[in-house]
Amino acid sequence: MSIIGPLSGMMLLTTPIQQDQPATPEPLQCMAGPIHRSFGGTDWLAYGCADHATLIVVSAPGNPAMPFIFRLSKTDDGVSVSGEGNGDQRATAPAFEDLKTVSRATLTEMIEEAEAQP
Secondary structure (H helix, E strand, C coil): CCCHHHHHHHHHHHCCCCCCCCCCCCCCCCCEEEEEEEECCEEEEEEECCCCCEEEEEECCCCCCCCEEEEEEEECCEEEEEEEECCCHHHHHHHHHHHCCCCHHHHHHHHHHHHCCC
16 A cells, blocks of 8 residues: 555645635835934834835934834724844833834824835
């Protein structure tokens, strides 16, 4: 008896079936800008994204938070803030605290300002 038959059947049983699942979303394009901002007493560069609802905030050259990136996104309740990187936490933590206070209206203004950059 060949082992190929049972293995093929086992693969069919263990492979998830994905019907009507959307394809992997395309990467978010964040090319508008940058605009220069200070958060937590350090300099950051902010880029607007093609979805008009997301702003990417990157540590500027010379910022001890480098390399670090924050993502601000509009939500039904306001603004979601997340971040990741290996920069100095003494620079990233105060910036995170500042970014958590950004209102939905302010986020919209920053996105529009970034989009207006040549």
